[in-house]
Amino acid sequence: MNFKMIGYLTAKIMLIGAAMLVPPLIVSFIYHDGCHIPFLITIAVFLLLSIPGFIKPKKTHMFAKDGLMIVVLAWIVFSAVGALPFYLSREIPSYIDCLFETVSGFTTTGSSILTEVEHISKSLLFWRSFTHWIGGMGVLVFAMAIFSGKDAKTTHIMRAEMPGPTLGKLASKWQFSVRILYGMYAFLTFVEFIMLLFGGMNVFDSLVHSFGTAGTGGFSVKNISIGYYKSPYIQYTIAVFMMLFGINFNIYYLLLVKKFQKVKANSELKTYLTIIVVATVVIMLNIYKIYNGFEMALRQAFFQVASTVTTTGYATANFDLWPQLSRTIIFILMFVGGCAGSTGGGLKVLRVSVLVKSALSAVRKSVSPKRVLTIKNDGRTIDGNEVEGVVTYFVCYVVFMFASLIVLSLDSIDLETALTAVVTTINNIGPGLGKMIGPAGNFHDMSVLSKIVLSIDMLAGRLELYPVLMLFMPEIWKR
Amino acid sequence: MKIIIIGGGKVGRTLVRNLNDEGHDVVLIDIKSAVVDAVGDAYDVMCIEGSGTDITVLEEAGVRTADLIIAVTEKDEHNVLCGIMAKKMGAGRCVARVRNPEYYHQLQFMRDVLDINMIVNPEYLAANEISRILRFPAAMHIETFAKGRIELVEFKIDKDSPMADIPLFKLYSDHKVRILVCAVMRDNEVIIPKGDFILHAGDRIYVTSTHIDIAKFINKMHVDNQRVKSTLIIGGGRISFYLARMLGELGIKVKIIEQDMDKCNKLTDMLPKASIICADGTDRDVLIEEGIDSVDSFVSLTGIDEENIIVSMYAKQNGINKVITKINRLSFMDIVEGMGIDSLVTPKDITADVILGYVRAMDNISKIANNEIRTLYRIVGNNAEAIEFRVYENPDIVGIPLKDLRIKQNVIIAAVAKGNKIVIPSGNTVIDVGDHVIVVTTGHLKHLNEILL
Known part of the structure; x- marks a missing residue:
């Protein structure tokens, strides 16, 4: 481990942190909500932390583990320091709560400990949602778009931060790829913002909800989330954009360069859309009786499905009160997540389809043991190592979930609440099931230990387990 | 790019x-x-x-x-x-x-x-490099034109050199060498010499010709006082084959020791001038028997790096001056270099270097954007350019003897490649369509036409 180099690069990234706090600071000045002092202090802390980034170490060699380390470290420091504005403004009294809220923001989870969102200052609400936007595409990815990638082996960092089992480079240099990605990301966010404005939402709300959708985060500025806005236009717009942000961004690039054949051939996209359609139809039929009218049922079903499968976590209805079948489908969707290379969390459609396919081929093999089978994706054979990688990931994921569940059980909450709390945080969704943490509830009443564990789960889920799991390996800390 | x-x-x-x-x-x-x-x-x-x-x-x-x-x-x-x-x-x-x-x-x-x-061709390039080291250790720098058929070599003029203090035209006529001095670096100034130019000791000169003529020139001028006359090669692979052929053309006695009988037979067929020995070249007795103490250069080209190194060290111990060792793996090169072996040759590195040179030249050209220019090197510490032009229909130049062309002062036509034939230009040389012309200049040229006043 080249700790000096890790420190140097992590410190350099802290500059981004300082820059990130400028927009909320401006918001604070616009609304005169008195939160500018906490923001200024936080900026100062970030700048202080970035000082080692100006002294370049002699040995600049880096390997995969160093890259992973930088990612985890940057995310932890960002969350810890990013929580300061909430704490210093005394609007969230407990630091652990602030941390939980910030981690939830950066990891685009959207689980909140706030019981009364509407009482919080505008600039803090803006900051909360802005962390979604930054965290969605990645903090370090953002850093890379700005800094020159010459002094770092950037691939390791990209691999750790970009969601999904495979990594698609758009241009031959990371810096260009990342700029293209962020460009498309910003553009889509802007389009949503404009469309929400047209729907009659005010500027602040449109902006905040666009951030929440783009990062597939889910923080709202209303206690009952998007349910506050009764306009079907707004609900449909947000639902459609959630769905769009759950799609692999490479697809948009392919559309941009007019390679439509490749988009058509993308099997992950097809699976993703099929899952949404099927789940929506089944839930709609199931909840038809509760709502008056076909349109209402369709809208509620579609919104909740899109929100869950992309791991956003917005809600227009309290799906916790839906019939059991619908609840179960929502629960299952929590695991699926968005497409690889999107801002969504969860297992990712690609992994799920590889898992299902490899399970099927195992069954076929048990019938005729000598049969040779390959697993294909997009017409290309996925080699054994890759399949094994996905399976191992899944195993780690399940084990990690169970471990967290055990710790949460100390809290003497019911199994449904504990289980869905873990599932919703590790998959970066937001609300769980049950009275306490359902769409109408929040995580405020959990114990401190549970909040810490769930924060780790959120980070682990966002960074796709390995970087966080690595921290628990003793040998990584030995020189 | x-x-x-x-x-x-x-x-x-x-x-x-x-x-x-x-x-x-x-x-x-x-x-x-x-x-x-x-x-x-x-x-x-x-x-x-x-x-x-x-x-x-x-x-x-x-x-x-x-x-x-x-x-x-x-x-x-x-x-x-x-x-x-x-x-x-x-x-x-x-x-x-x-x-x-x-x-x-x-x-x-x-x-x-x-x-x-x-x-x-990595093996050919490696052989070429080895032969260059054996031919003229004094050469400081080499660039190639017309797909390797023309070389541009840099030398330093010594005090007692026969080249010093005579005009260039006399040098060419007295010694009957087919070379051209196309640039001279004197007191940090680059000069494009004419026929009456007189070289002094301490000048750095740039010479163009084919590699055979350059070798002859070197021997005549005693630029290198340690002329290689015979060489012993261990290993009979592709590099050995190319190398032996190159050295044979230069009149250097070549002996190859190879273990494999089939390979020996093949080599004997293909290299009538060289003597091929079927034996284990890493055996000390064999080396002594085949006269390791009577050759003045030694090249180890077996497939095993360690053997090459050991054998080379042994050759060095026997007082051979020029020892060249082939290494395939690069990781430990710096260690070997500290062990008293003169020259290390890594075919893969040479190949990459040659391609990189091509890319750089191409990059230089792409900045000028023009299809006449084939190769461009910046020489004499970036103070001059050596450019290879392909000649297209051009009534101002084609078909006119060089002596009738009014060429700029800072331009010299260093060589002309007519298909496989390399011509060192004289006043009567005529440039035709399809020729490749190598021009050396201290200015910048974008088109062949610009050589004219």
């Missing part, structure tokens, strides 16, 4: 590293996912898993907009096919590695007919 490299072996990786460092847009195509992963991890380049002869893969790599394709996979035929396909799909230029000696005599044909801009 946008460069696509096909094949991520050692040469491929060296190219990826260097070209990426130089700021080019690099895409690597390799059939092995392990290679793709490793290179993708180590360098900031685009890596694509697949075959370089697969249209969809080439398409994905962006072959249509690529300036250069470099095919360096294991198989010659595959490389050539990659090159042809890429060219047909719209790539700017292509370089292919072809190493089979069977193709050696038809490389020119393949270049012309298959439209491959450059064919590199």
Whole structure:
């Protein structure tokens, strides 16, 4: 481990942190909500932390583990320091709560400990949602778009931060790829913002909800989330954009360069859309009786499905009160997540389809043991190592979930609440099931230990387990 | 420039590293996912898993907009096919590695007919490098033109050199050497010399000619006081074959020790001038028996690095001055260099260097953007340019003897390649369409026409 180099690069990234706090600071000045002092202090802390980034170490060699380390470290420091504005403004009294809220923001989870969102200052609400936007595409990815990638082996960092089992480079240099990605990301966010404005939402709300959708985060500025806005236009717009942000961004690039054949051939996209359609139809039929009218049922079903499968976590209805079948489908969707290379969390459609396919081929093999089978994706054979990688990931994921569940059980909450709390945080969704943490509830009443564990789960889920799991390996800390 | 490299072996990786460092847009195509992963991890380049002869893969790599394709996979035929396909799909230029000696005599044909801009042969290049070291250790710098057939060599004039203090035209006529001094560096000033120019000790001169004529010139001028007369080569592989042939042409006595009888028979057939010994070249007694103490140069070219090093050290111990060692793996080169071995040669490095040189020259040219210029080197510490022009229809130059052309003061026509024939220009030389003309100038030229006043 080249700790000096890790420190140097992590410190350099802290500059981004300082820059990130400028927009909320401006918001604070616009609304005169008195939160500018906490923001200024936080900026100062970030700048202080970035000082080692100006002294370049002699040995600049880096390997995969160093890259992973930088990612985890940057995310932890960002969350810890990013929580300061909430704490210093005394609007969230407990630091652990602030941390939980910030981690939830950066990891685009959207689980909140706030019981009364509407009482919080505008600039803090803006900051909360802005962390979604930054965290969605990645903090370090953002850093890379700005800094020159010459002094770092950037691939390791990209691999750790970009969601999904495979990594698609758009241009031959990371810096260009990342700029293209962020460009498309910003553009889509802007389009949503404009469309929400047209729907009659005010500027602040449109902006905040666009951030929440783009990062597939889910923080709202209303206690009952998007349910506050009764306009079907707004609900449909947000639902459609959630769905769009759950799609692999490479697809948009392919559309941009007019390679439509490749988009058509993308099997992950097809699976993703099929899952949404099927789940929506089944839930709609199931909840038809509760709502008056076909349109209402369709809208509620579609919104909740899109929100869950992309791991956003917005809600227009309290799906916790839906019939059991619908609840179960929502629960299952929590695991699926968005497409690889999107801002969504969860297992990712690609992994799920590889898992299902490899399970099927195992069954076929048990019938005729000598049969040779390959697993294909997009017409290309996925080699054994890759399949094994996905399976191992899944195993780690399940084990990690169970471990967290055990710790949460100390809290003497019911199994449904504990289980869905873990599932919703590790998959970066937001609300769980049950009275306490359902769409109408929040995580405020959990114990401190549970909040810490769930924060780790959120980070682990966002960074796709390995970087966080690595921290628990003793040998990584030995020189 | 946008460069696509096909094949991520050692040469491929060296190219990826260097070209990426130089700021080019690099895409690597390799059939092995392990290679793709490793290179993708180590360098900031685009890596694509697949075959370089697969249209969809080439398409994905962006072959249509690529300036250069470099095919360096294991198989010659595959490389050539990659090159042809890429060219047909719209790539700017292509370089292919072809190493089979069977193709050696038809490389020119393949270049012309298959439209491959450059064919590199690592073994041939390595042999060329070794022969250069043996031929003129005094040469400080060498560039090649007209696909390697013309060399531009830099020398320093010593105090007692026969070249000093006589006018150049006398030098040419007295010694009957077919060379041309095309640039002189004196007191940090670059001079393009005319026939009445007098060289002084301490000058650095740039000489153009074919490598055979340059070798003859060196021998006549005693530039190198340790002329190599005989050499002992251990190992009878491809490099040995090319090397022995090159040295044979220069009149150097060559002895090759090779263990494999079949190889020995083949070599004897192909190299009538060389003596081929069938024995274990790493055996001390064999070396003594074959006269290791009577040769003045020694080249170890077995397939095993360690044997090469040990044998070279033994040769050095026996008082041989010029010892050249071939090394395939690069990691420990610095250790070996500290062990008293004169010259290390790494075929893969040489290949990569040659391709890199080509890319750099191409890059220089692309900044000028013109199809007349084939090669461009900046020489004499970037103070002069040596440019290879291809001659197109040009009534101002074609068909007129050089003495009747009014050429600029700071320009010299250093050599003319007429197909396979290399002409060192005199006043009566006539330039024809299709010739390649090497011009050295202290100014900048974009078109051949600009050599005229």
